[in-house]
Amino acid sequence: MNNFLLLFLLSFSIGCAQDKQMLSGETDWQKKMNADFKDATKSPLKDKDRKNFTGLDFYKFDSTYVVTATLKRTPDAKPFKMKTTTERRPDYVQYGVITFTLKGEEYQLNIYQNLGLLDKEGYEDYLFLPFLDDTNGEGSYSGGRYTEARIPDGDTIVIDFNTAYNPYCAYNEKYSCPIVPRENYLATEVRAGVKAFKKH
Template identity: 70%
Template sequence: MKHFLLLFLFISTLSCAQNKRPISGDTEFQQEINAEYKDATTSPLKDKDRKNFKGLEFFKFDSTFVVKATFKRTPNEEVFKMKTTTSRLPEYVKYGVITFELNGRSHELNIYQNQGLIKTEEYVDYLFLPFLDNTNGEESYGGGRYIDMRIPEGDELVIDFNKAYNPYCAYNERYSCPIVPRENYLDLDIRAGVKAFDKH
């Protein structure tokens, strides 16, 4: 009886270990986002998509898309209501302009601060960098992608496009997502970060 019980416990443990597959991803960012999307309490995925979820598709990590940028603060900007995919209009302010070189050309993006989020301690230094590029609608999500940033101490910061992720709306239409301002369009193929999601 004792041996049978031990065998049963061993088989049960083995079964659980097989069900608990390791989180996929080549980088820490990829593993973190896959873990978030796999977890029912934090995932934006619909139940039917999460059921067989093994991991998001990413462009291969490319250090070319980790760029040093010049940060210029834009004080005295007026608060505005950013358009979203729903009627919700969250308040943002243009916090600064970032300039960087990529593919031998100079590029510029506006970076924003969510006026609601900064009221919480965790996001007091959070900045929002939405962008559009030439892969949208084909290899990447048609509505553009986002990068989370923090307020830099000086006038330089690093943009890692390998950490670009899709708005939650790419996975589930019940979410309300900021629409990327047209001025944040890059005439480039940013083959880095999360790819378009294949809905089942």
Template identity: 65%
Template sequence: MKRFLILFLSITTLSCAQEKTALLGETEWQREMNANFKDASTSPLTEKGLRKFKGLAFFKFDSSYVVKAKLKLTPDAKPFNMKTTTGREPIYRVYAIATFELNGDTHQLNVYQNLGLMQQEEYKDYLFIPFLDDTNGETTYGGGRYVEGSLPEGDILVINFNEAYNPYCAYSDRYSCPIVPRVNYVKTSVEAGVKAYKKP
């Protein structure tokens, strides 16, 4: 999430009351998320949302949602325009197909690279894994969530669904967010990561 923030706009205003929520969270990642959300320079929240922010809702950390995925590289995959919530269409490619076990079944997800971001040194090894699951529209954001990764040295990629987060469009309409491709639907309930956000 920290690395992904550069893709979005920033908002202003921070209340003193929010200072108290900076370290809320069960894990370091959750605490960092809350700190980013309460900081006006990095938060996707609206001004009203910032004033009322007391911390994101997370599922409890569950190690079973940290999976080792076997990658099948797709070097011949053609670049394509990823649809977003606006007219913007950044160019992505499928880097690999990840196969993993979760909740007793085998699942697959496409792992993407943003060809524009790859030109930046900070993002040359960045992997983007948007996904849909059976919690969407109930306990999680209806449009799906995102997970991030980095190029592994071998053919195994660790995917930590405890670090699944919402597109910024879940918090404000001012953002342009990649729409999760239907092919990246995981036929199970991924009860990990950030829960749905209720706009104030």
């Protein structure tokens, strides 16, 4: 009887582990993303998509896409209204220009601050990096993706494109999402981060 019970508990725990495995990811960041997308209180997914959700599609983690960039601050940049997918125009400012090498080529991107977040706890040093690349519409979301960083003490900043994620409006049109500025186009494939979402 004890052996039978042990076998049952073992198979039950393996079954639970397999259920959890469906929502797991390769990295802690991927696991958290999947958990948040399954959580009705945090998920941007429509109810019907969340019900069948077993995890986002990610490119395989690749350390090539973790880059150390030079940050040139732009303290004289004027705040502006960033275009979004709706009529909303949130206030942003260009915080600086980052320069980095990826696969032997040098690239530059503008990095921004959301002025509406500056007073929010935990966002005082938050930087927003929207970008376009040659995977858009060919594996990743056609409208480009976002990643984030924190203001560094010095003039170098680490950008991890493995944490590139889709705007929420890629999952649900009710959201208002910043449109990636054209000047933040990378003429290369960034095969890292979240792939395009396949709706059910």
